[in-house]
Amino acid sequence: MTGVDWGVFALYFLGILGLAFHQSRKNEGVEGYFLANRRMPWWAIGLSVMATQASAITFIGTTGQAFDDGMEFIQFYLALPFAMVVLCLVFVPFFYRARVYTAYEYLERRFDAKTRALTGFLFLLSRGMGAGIILYAPAIVLSVILGWDERLTILVMAAVTVAYTMVGGITAVIWTDVVQMLMVFGGIGVALLAIFANLPEGVGVADAVYIGGIQGMWRSIDLSWDPTNTYTLWSGLLGGFFLFLAYFGTDQSQVQRYLTATSLRDSRLSLIFTAFLKVPMQVLILSIGVLLFIFYHFERPPLVFSPAELAAVEASPRAGEMKGLAEEQARVHAQRRGATFQLLEERHRGADVEAWRETIEGYDARLRGLRAEAKGIVAEVRGTASNDVNYVFPTYIITYVPAGLLGLLIAVIFAAAMSSLDSEITALSSATVMDGYRRWIRPQAGDGHLLLVSRLATGFWGLFAMGVAFYAGQLGSLIEAVNQIGSFFYGSLLGVFLLAFFVPRATGTGASLGLLAGMGTVFLVSLTTDISWLYYNVVGAGVVVLVGWGMGFGPSADGAREGGRA
Amino acid sequence: MSDEGGAEVGPDEPRWSMTRERGRVPDPEEAGPVGPFPSWSWVYGTVLVYGVLVIGLLTLFTRLLDPGIP
Numbered sequence: 192m193t194g195v196d197w198g199v200f201a202l203y204f205l206g207i208l209g210l211a212f213h214q215s216r217k218n219e220g221v222e223g224y225f226l227a228n229r230r231m232p233w234w235a236i237g238l239s240v241m242a243t244q245a246s247a248i249t250f251i252g253t254t255g256q257a258f259d260d261g262m263e264f265i266q267f268y269l270a271l272p273f274a275m276v277v278l279c280l281v282f283v284p285f286f287y288r289a290r291v292y293t294a295y296e297y298l299e300r301r302f303d304a305k306t307r308a309l310t311g312f313l314f315l316l317s318r319g320m321g322a323g324i325i326l327y328a329p330a331i332v333l334s335v336i337l338g339w340d341e342r343l344t345i346l347v348m349a350a351v352t353v354a355y356t357m358v359g360g361i362t363a364v365i366w367t368d369v370v371q372m373l374m375v376f377g378g379i380g381v382a383l384l385a386i387f388a389n390l391p392e393g394v395g396v397a398d399a400v401y402i403g404g405i406q407g408m409w410r411s412i413d414l415s416w417d418p419t420n421t422y423t424l425w426s427g428l429l430g431g432f433f434l435f436l437a438y439f440g441t442d443q444s445q446v447q448r449y450l451t452a453t454s455l456r457d458s459r460l461s462l463i464f465t466a467f468l469k470v471p472m473q474v475l476i477l478s479i480g481v482l483l484f485i486f487y488h489f490e491r492p493p494l495v496f497s498p499a500e501l502a503a504v505e506a507s508p509r510a511g512e513m514k515g516l517a518e519e520q521a522r523v524h525a526q527r528r529g530a531t532f533q534l535l536e537e538r539h540r541g542a543d544v545e546a547w548r549e550t551i552e553g554y555d556a557r558l559r560g561l562r563a564e565a566k567g568i569v570a571e572v573r574g575t576a577s578n579d580v581n582y583v584f585p586t587y588i589i590t591y592v593p594a595g596l597l598g599l600l601i602a603v604i605f606a607a608a609m610s611s612l613d614s615e616i617t618a619l620s621s622a623t624v625m626d627g628y629r630r631w632i633r634p635q636a637g638d639g640h641l642l643l644v645s646r647l648a649t650g651f652w653g654l655f656a657m658g659v660a661f662y663a664g665q666l667g668s669l670i671e672a673v674n675q676i677g678s679f680f681y682g683s684l685l686g687v688f689l690l691a692f693f694v695p696r697a698t699g700t701g702a703s704l705g706l707l708a709g710m711g712t713v714f715l716v717s718l719t720t721d722i723s724w725l726y727y728n729v730v731g732a733g734v735v736v737l738v739g740w741g742m743g744f745g746p747s748a749d750g751a752r753e754g755g756r757a
Numbered sequence: 758m759s760d761e762g763g764a765e766v767g768p769d770e771p772r773w774s775m776t777r778e779r780g781r782v783p784d785p786e787e788a789g790p791v792g793p794f795p796s797w798s799w800v801y802g803t804v805l806v807y808g809v810l811v812i813g814l815l816t817l818f819t820r821l822l823d824p825g826i827p
Contacts, residue, residue: 272808404822
């Protein structure tokens, strides 16, 4: 990094801190701290909703995934617009009109205290872990780029984020999210332009797109019905629909956002805003990964991008084997490079390029095989799955992006991480204080006392996330890790809310037992079948609804229902 | 208040499930135009059409750019 990069980076940190502390003056009591006194504009909430979901993992993990597998991951997001409509019609009105602080508070009003306690606890457990992973992702970047210790990086980033979140609460979080999300949009544009600018002379945008196409990298829709195939249109529409309903409808980090709106109308508009922007944004982010794949036709990529993984193998008895693979990769890459130029030349002349296409496909298959072998060696040497996909984008930007823009892209990765982390720890803090402390320990606590406890809870969750981040390095592809953790809980949590909304006979006991049964079933399904993890949400929600509905016919159901609404 | 009222639900009784939504009077917040749209139904309909269009465009995109697909 040059001085200019450091300047851009420092400017980002100072700007965010200044904005957050300025906004923190608007807080009034605990309602101001957690709900911004319900006066946020819809567009700011909409950007914050997107910023919360799009973490640094989105930038690092998704681009790496597209580099290896192409655009197929986009299918995961295709159900989002449909889920948003259901959320606006069903979930948002219930939460907004109930004037609750958390989604789980609503469940006590509908069912009973134990349902609220159980769902709140599960949220704290899953999102506490998720916050740690969110924090870990940019630490990888800096460990590659600056040679910083990962733990020091985690510490610095968490300290800044926790500081402004503790002081400013949700108001500071949403306004910093707005700036951070705009930076992410800018970063996507800069990254795409930088890749196009770095293509060799004579290779245009149309050529790059064509090369990706002949190798199936733009393949966005897979219509196969195989349930073990992780990303198909059907897993995306069905599994993704349930996952997004669960994430945006039951996860406090999202529910808290639209509870800050000035009206129900604005709450809904914030989600509609997300419904329109999210898929195009993901298309662009995945395109960065595909374009990196194309770019590396002309520049030789490392066989293994992660310096740490490579160093581990080089220090092991398998070093010679890895060296042999790297030499083979260099040879095949040179052949593919030559063939690619030949193909483009023939194409520009209007000649038939079918033979060249098949030749390139052959080289590409060999290169993929070599990379898979190398990752296999890494996994065997380190005893854990390789997480090399997360290093593809960072390696590119430090090697090929010019000074100034490099600092900006690093700041963007930090912005993405911090905009998610601040939302998570505010949500964790609100669930801890409102569903735990105020509900069970100090129901009569005054506003000033609750505000102090809320700030302390925010600090605690920041520390917890840091602890998890220190051990997150063993989790493979980060984007999948976060979503998989969520999938064990989300579907079942969604089931509880569906019971609450649609099954009048459902009781708190039925909902709680259903929740446990749903999670147990998802765990069993994950152990005994190979179905895509996207379907776990469907399974979890289905089991909860069935169990909860069935128990509504039990002998004590009527009494429980009456008690639950008292 | 905008979130209360109706045949089955008393004016001061909040609704905690969809069953209690039946028979309530229309909410003023749900009525009237929403920006350029005449009503919320139009907003939701537009989002649904948008979702289908995105899938259609990506399918077309896949077919056009991938010569490996028959």
